[in-house]
Amino acid sequence: MKLFGKLVHFEFRRFLPIYLSLLAVVLLIQAAGVVIYSSIMKSEITDNVIKHGMSKEQYLQDYGYISIGDILTSSMFTLPIIIAAVTIFIYILFIWYRDWLGKNTFIYRLLMLPVKRIQLFFSKAAAILLFVFGLVAFQIVILPVLQTILKWIIPVDYRLDLTIQGILRSFDYFKILLPxxxxxxxxxxxxxxxxxxxxxxxxxxxxxxxxxxxxxxxxxxxxxxxxxxxxxxxxxxxxxxxxxxxxxxxxxxxxxxxxxxxxxxxxxxxxxxxxx
Known part of the structure; x- marks a missing residue:
């Protein structure tokens, strides 16, 4: 079991630089999406309420409250999720072929390790699952951060703050990723x-x-x-x-x-x- 843990750690470490970059891309694109959407909505509030004298009640009746849930279906939010999913899918293929195609045929060294060869199979599969679970966990962790960005831009009178559970329920993909x-x-x-x-x-x-x-x-x-x-x-x-x-x-x-x-x-x- 100790050797298996080392194999999993080895596979995880090999992909870690790309994985961390992938997480950074997810955060940056989604945060940019929140900033852009919130800025547009704030401009609409300013234009309707301040410039044209629309009351707050009338604005809310016509347009409703603004929440992070409104952004979840936008391309700026879903695109990084798709990029992450495609990247991990590509790595599912690459995780084996890099051992054959790398220098000095690295697969030979792996197959000569004093462990059952099927453990190589399980260690690679376990690493993939860790990447998937880590990505899902990271997405959930940054949801409050994204909502905080929205709070900084949208006035409280026009904003509906959601709990984490509320955010998860408002996005269909989360029902698949986190049933x-x-x-x-x-x-x-x-x-x-x-x-x-x-x-x-x-x-x-x-x-x-x-x-x-x-x-x-x-x-x-x-x-x-x-x-x-x-x-x-x-x-x-x-x-x-x-x-x-x-x-x-x-x-x-x-x-x-x-x-x-x-x-x-x-x-x-x-x-x-x-x-x-």
Missing amino acids: EHFGDFIVHYGFGTAFVIVLFTMILIERSYRFKGVFIAAFYGIAGLVIVFSPYILQSAMKGYFYENELVWMQFAAAVVFSVISIFFSNHLLNRKIRV
């Missing part, structure tokens, strides 16, 4: 973990069989999709027999089964087939 129910949390991140495991297995297939492995990996990925979506195929054949939540849990069970198969297959590839 209210534990069962939904397990399902959402279970699917995400299954995706990482299967993608890792596809990479190992390609690395084991090279050109031929590209087609085998593609077939493996398609087979995984068919298995995961098989409950909906069954639902269509049985003409809507299952409830929606039952289909989700059936999908989740299928994803878990295919993930376990992928882990055993990856272990076989790492021990018997992988080529440096």
Whole structure:
């Protein structure tokens, strides 16, 4: 377990400079979005209330209170989240290939470590999950900071301050990233973990069989999709027999089964087939 922890720390440290830069980009773009939106709204308040003599009550009746929730659906808020998600997705691929493509074929040194090779697989997957959880936690932590920026610009009479729970409920993406129910949390991140495991297995297939492995990996990925979506195929054949939540849990069970198969297959590839 100690060696596994070192492997996870090693993978985390390799991506840390890019990861910290990614967090800084998320903060800067979202803060800029809050400043721009708040400045525009303050100009509207000034124009309507001060210049044209509209009463505060009339303004609020026509336009409503201004809150951080109004900004959550803007491109300035969602764009850095998309950038972060795409960056982590790219790193899911890069986390393996950098070991093959780097100087002195670094994967050879990793495979010669006195640990079970499957631990390399799990350490990389654990590092990816840490990055995802860290990004979600960072986004939640900076929400009060973003709301404070809005407070500095928008007068209190025209502002609606939200609690953290209120902010989370007003943004649909947070319902996916941080579900209210534990069962939904397990399902959402279970699917995400299954995706990482299967993608890792596809990479190992390609690395084991090279050109031929590209087609085998593609077939493996398609087979995984068919298995995961098989409950909906069954639902269509049985003409809507299952409830929606039952289909989700059936999908989740299928994803878990295919993930376990992928882990055993990856272990076989790492021990018997992988080529440096």
